Amino acid sequence: MKTTNRPSKLAALICALAMSLLLSACATGPGSTAASSGDGGATPEGASASGEPVGKPWITSVLAGNLPSEQPEAKDDLYTHYNYDYLAAHQDEATSTITEHAGELRTSTIEAIKDQSKTGHDLEQLRIFFNQAADTAALEKTGLSEVQPYLDRIDAVASLEEMNALLKASDFPFSPFMLANVSLNDTRANSIVALNPNFVLSNALLYGGTYYQDSDDPQEQESLTEILQGLASYAAADFMTAGMSPDKTMDTATKIIDFEKKHGKHLDSAGMYLNADYGAMAEATRESYFTLDEACAMASNFPLKETLDKMGKGGSETYIVNRAWLEAFNGLWVAENLDDIKLVAKAQVLKETRPYRDPTSMNALIEAAGMHAPDAEEFAYQACTSLDTLGNVVAKTYADDVLGQNAKARLQTLSQNLVDTYKDLVGSTTWIGEDSKQRIIEKLDAMTLNVLEPGSGYFDYSGLELTPTDQGGTLFSNYLKLKQYRYDCESSMIGQPAVAATPWYGLSPTETNAFYDPSSNSINIFPGFVTSAIYNDEMTDAELFAGSGWTIAHEISHGFDYTGSQLDAYGTPNPVFADADVDAFVLKCSTLASYYQGIEVEPGETVDGRLVVGEAAADLSGAQACLELASKTEGFDYEAFFKSLSNLWAEVMTEDALHQRALDVHPINNLRVNVSVQMYDAMYDVYGVAEGDTMYLSPEQRIAIWGPSA
Numbered sequence: 001m002k003t004t005n006r007p008s009k010l011a012a013l014i015c016a017l018a019m020s021l022l023l024s025a026c027a028t029g030p031g032s033t034a035a036s037s038g039d040g041g042a043t044p045e046g047a048s049a050s051g052e053p054v055g056k057p058w059i060t061s062v063l064a065g066n067l068p069s070e071q072p073e074a075k076d077d078l079y080t081h082y083n084y085d086y087l088a089a090h091q092d093e094a095t096s097t098i099t100e101h102a103g104e105l106r107t108s109t110i111e112a113i114k115d116q117s118k119t120g121h122d123l124e125q126l127r128i129f130f131n132q133a134a135d136t137a138a139l140e141k142t143g144l145s146e147v148q149p150y151l152d153r154i155d156a157v158a159s160l161e162e163m164n165a166l167l168k169a170s171d172f173p174f175s176p177f178m179l180a181n182v183s184l185n186d187t188r189a190n191s192i193v194a195l196n197p198n199f200v201l202s203n204a205l206l207y208g209g210t211y212y213q214d215s216d217d218p219q220e221q222e223s224l225t226e227i228l229q230g231l232a233s234y235a236a237a238d239f240m241t242a243g244m245s246p247d248k249t250m251d252t253a254t255k256i257i258d259f260e261k262k263h264g265k266h267l268d269s270a271g272m273y274l275n276a277d278y279g280a281m282a283e284a285t286r287e288s289y290f291t292l293d294e295a296c297a298m299a300s301n302f303p304l305k306e307t308l309d310k311m312g313k314g315g316s317e318t319y320i321v322n323r324a325w326l327e328a329f330n331g332l333w334v335a336e337n338l339d340d341i342k343l344v345a346k347a348q349v350l351k352e353t354r355p356y357r358d359p360t361s362m363n364a365l366i367e368a369a370g371m372h373a374p375d376a377e378e379f380a381y382q383a384c385t386s387l388d389t390l391g392n393v394v395a396k397t398y399a400d401d402v403l404g405q406n407a408k409a410r411l412q413t414l415s416q417n418l419v420d421t422y423k424d425l426v427g428s429t430t431w432i433g434e435d436s437k438q439r440i441i442e443k444l445d446a447m448t449l450n451v452l453e454p455g456s457g458y459f460d461y462s463g464l465e466l467t468p469t470d471q472g473g474t475l476f477s478n479y480l481k482l483k484q485y486r487y488d489c490e491s492s493m494i495g496q497p498a499v500a501a502t503p504w505y506g507l508s509p510t511e512t513n514a515f516y517d518p519s520s521n522s523i524n525i526f527p528g529f530v531t532s533a534i535y536n537d538e539m540t541d542a543e544l545f546a547g548s549g550w551t552i553a554h555e556i557s558h559g560f561d562y563t564g565s566q567l568d569a570y571g572t573p574n575p576v577f578a579d580a581d582v583d584a585f586v587l588k589c590s591t592l593a594s595y596y597q598g599i600e601v602e603p604g605e606t607v608d609g610r611l612v613v614g615e616a617a618a619d620l621s622g623a624q625a626c627l628e629l630a631s632k633t634e635g636f637d638y639e640a641f642f643k644s645l646s647n648l649w650a651e652v653m654t655e656d657a658l659h660q661r662a663l664d665v666h667p668i669n670n671l672r673v674n675v676s677v678q679m680y681d682a683m684y685d686v687y688g689v690a691e692g693d694t695m696y697l698s699p700e701q702r703i704a705i706w707g708p709s710a
Helices: 006-016 022-026 078-089 104-114 121-134 136-142 148-156 160-168 218-241 246-264 280-286 292-298 304-310 323-332 335-356 360-368 376-384 391-427 434-446 475-491 541-560 579-597 609-630 638-648 655-663 669-677 681-687
Strands: 178-183 192-197 448-451 514-517 522-525 600-602
Touching (some): 104 121, 104 391, 121 136, 121 391, 148 335, 160 304, 160 335, 192 246, 192 323, 218 246, 218 335, 218 655, 246 323, 246 335, 292 323, 323 335, 335 376, 335 475, 376 391, 391 434, 391 522, 391 609, 514 541, 522 541, 541 638, 579 609, 638 681
């Protein structure tokens, strides 16, 4: 591959905004990645000279232009067999079945807002905010006038001391450099505060410092650079909407990349512990607890205490923070970096306020690039569903009115049944000793299942009163009111008994997301994740197991995978595997990594088995748990399960997106399905798979991590 020329690539991104929407894509569900549309049907660079589809042992059918001329049999390529028609119909557009259903929550929310017969305090607050965001004429008239004074105050800063004073000011409602979220270091103790960087380019809570890392692998480094450039183009577009010339925004975006990379690369990345010695993550976690005085000493140049006080987070008994990152950031907070500090501060204010100010200029840039710009209702919905605004209200309304109690009860029961299935599988595993087994089972017994709502309930918005337009309220002024309301809600939790719903306070539950959180030992199924592709009342057990069950089982397994097992049942850094069992566990993971490493996705390019092994193991274990539960379910339709599982992960991506997935800890979707199911007897029984078929693996080659066959 050609080495990307950074300035020219960045200029093209800024001028055309032709980048994949990477952050939102990564949050669409475990492993799904949206991609920008490519030339439909064109033979990709990676295709063979003969034009035959490439990939080994299965063709990479998710790649646009790489579909075989005939539908393969299930016993040769299960994934492509069941998705052939979908893939053929979507060669001209990059898409996935999961993301196609993501608009259901938006549709139902807008319907509820428009239905004047629906009443209630929370819905009325949502209606006020939505209508203000949808009033494009009023927003265009206001323009940037409400945000500009804050940008001007940053511009007026002439020294680092003045910048510190501005950040401390109670009438400057932004924290451009720090995030402070309610967290915990033990579910039996009290809630505390976690500190993270407030990146312009990325989301520290979701991705850590992943995109800021340096790599010795040229291809990986190229991908990292391209991703940062793509993310920086959003910041560049923000500056253009504020009147900056395109030629200057190119330099501006480069400076933001350089500044954030200098401290971001010291933050833990998503996969850094996958290849570290077992226990390294637990040790790092133990070393991340500090008092406020200790944290302030690490950031002596920055007004940390005053920043936390302004956010209502200054009263925590303990703070969780990455020392290496905070010290690196503090090293940048010096007078000679003032211009860059001001630039990043302005970029953060523009980024934060983007959903709550006139979208006209941004939409013009997007449309000029040939991309879809949100209409008034889409823009209004996005404004309502952010973490700082009314995402909790939207999620609760959807969970209550659309999904209903039957969905919650059925998914809760399924989740508990899968937890119990794992207990049986772990109990029958012969390669680990009794001490390790008991600690894993203790984790499973203590695991909290936050299904469709956090265990402690949603925020109470009864005290919120937004100001309607006819009383002088605006979208931006109400945004600031909502942001402060959330700060106050979170601040009231500090020092109170910790709850395993803590991760819901850092992410909007409208996101298409389901995940395991090791610090709270909890499974979290956001309402935004549960579209009709994942759950509906008419689903059979087979369809339910494939849609919701596999995802839930996948997430449960993260509690005792290579990284999750380094925290105990209460979220404290006490590894669950006894020393005598670590080598056997590592061997299991290494075997799976080696198997993936041998799969070729393009000529000469194989899967990075070491990178994907954590998620691959969760896929493998999730499939095993579902099939084990299926064996106890009368009349279970295995063929419907395999078909539904394949259909759920149907995806078409461009070659650029495929290369970006080289940095993703999830395998590409066709491998997630094919590799996982080929390890278990049920697939062989249903399809009569035998030696010579591509889906076939001899029994001694099949990999299982848990259970009597492991």
